[in-house]
Amino acid sequence: MSLSQPLLLIPGLLVAAALIVGAVLAGRRRSAALAAAGVSVAGRRNNQLGLWLSLGGVVVLAVAAAGPVASLPVARSAGTVILAMDVSNSMSADDVTPSRLAAAQQAAQSFIDAQPDSVDIGVVGFDQGALTTSPPSADRAASKAAVQSMRTAGGTSLASAILGSLSAITGRPVRIAEDGELPDIGTWNSATIVLFSDGEDQGGTGGSDAVTAAATIAQNAGVHIEAVGVGTADGAVVDVDGYQLHTALDSEQLKAVAQATGGSYRPASGAEQLDDIGSTIDLRLTVAKQDVPLAGGFIAVALLLLAVGTLLTGIRTGRLVP
Numbered sequence: 001m002s003l004s005q006p007l008l009l010i011p012g013l014l015v016a017a018a019l020i021v022g023a024v025l026a027g028r029r030r031s032a033a034l035a036a037a038g039v040s041v042a043g044r045r046n047n048q049l050g051l052w053l054s055l056g057g058v059v060v061l062a063v064a065a066a067g068p069v070a071s072l073p074v075a076r077s078a079g080t081v082i083l084a085m086d087v088s089n090s091m092s093a094d095d096v097t098p099s100r101l102a103a104a105q106q107a108a109q110s111f112i113d114a115q116p117d118s119v120d121i122g123v124v125g126f127d128q129g130a131l132t133t134s135p136p137s138a139d140r141a142a143s144k145a146a147v148q149s150m151r152t153a154g155g156t157s158l159a160s161a162i163l164g165s166l167s168a169i170t171g172r173p174v175r176i177a178e179d180g181e182l183p184d185i186g187t188w189n190s191a192t193i194v195l196f197s198d199g200e201d202q203g204g205t206g207g208s209d210a211v212t213a214a215a216t217i218a219q220n221a222g223v224h225i226e227a228v229g230v231g232t233a234d235g236a237v238v239d240v241d242g243y244q245l246h247t248a249l250d251s252e253q254l255k256a257v258a259q260a261t262g263g264s265y266r267p268a269s270g271a272e273q274l275d276d277i278g279s280t281i282d283l284r285l286t287v288a289k290q291d292v293p294l295a296g297g298f299i300a301v302a303l304l305l306l307a308v309g310t311l312l313t314g315i316r317t318g319r320l321v322p
Contacts, residue, residue: 003068008066050315053305058302060298061298065295067293069294070291072292079119080122080169081119081121082191082194083108083143083194084130084193084194084196084197085104086104086230087101087126089154092152093198101152103268104228108194109148122136122168122169123146125146127155128155129154130163131164156200159201159210162193162195166221169188169193169223170185176210185221188221191224195226195258197228198230199229199250200247215257218260224261224262227264228254228266229254229265231249232248233249249267
């Protein structure tokens, strides 16, 4: 236990000490006067119990005024969440109304609104590369604006999505070496990547091996990837540079990425399902020390002591009928 306002304890204890000294001196004078009058004072100490309980209440009130606090471990949702938004051309498909990207944006904004202040949120947009559009922070307005600004272009690289998200988490570039060596980025157990994508990976540098390697880096760092599949298995046709291309949800790719990091996969073939995604994603629970005020408990104890002391004193002096 500690005191948030320790200086306030000094005047409180001085007042309590003055009362105690006054009570002792008054008791001695009374005992001397009674003894001089030939009145027995045997058992007088027991008769003073009410007084001492009342003085004890004053001392406890003095401690309460100093703001006692206890540092206790409290579990809470905390850490960093990166929303990795797929902005490749396939996300313009309308098999999810009004489009995959628009539905994912709506779900991401609902997710942001639902998070506690203890969670920092960052936003990464990815196609064949990845760009941090909003670094992790408690600024919800900035995160929502970054999500809303997304526009479709290019192909899809899930490896870039993961590496870009890890870069946003660590605050420094995370890359796979040319010889395939994976970097050690430390431990980030309180970080989560929420990946909104249709899962259609166009390969990019390294192809599927790069996706596996990027997921391994996240796993080694303790970062979970929660994958949200946006789209349907039947898919839709999109117009890209005058060409008609068919695109469909690749749930197996997203499942593999999520499961490799200890995360989970959630399909969302409709806007309503996407709206519910935010409430179903379990963020990491961390245990942090939190100062819990104890003044209320001390005041309750002080009032109890004062009440009992007053009652006993009243009974002893005959002012109260037992």
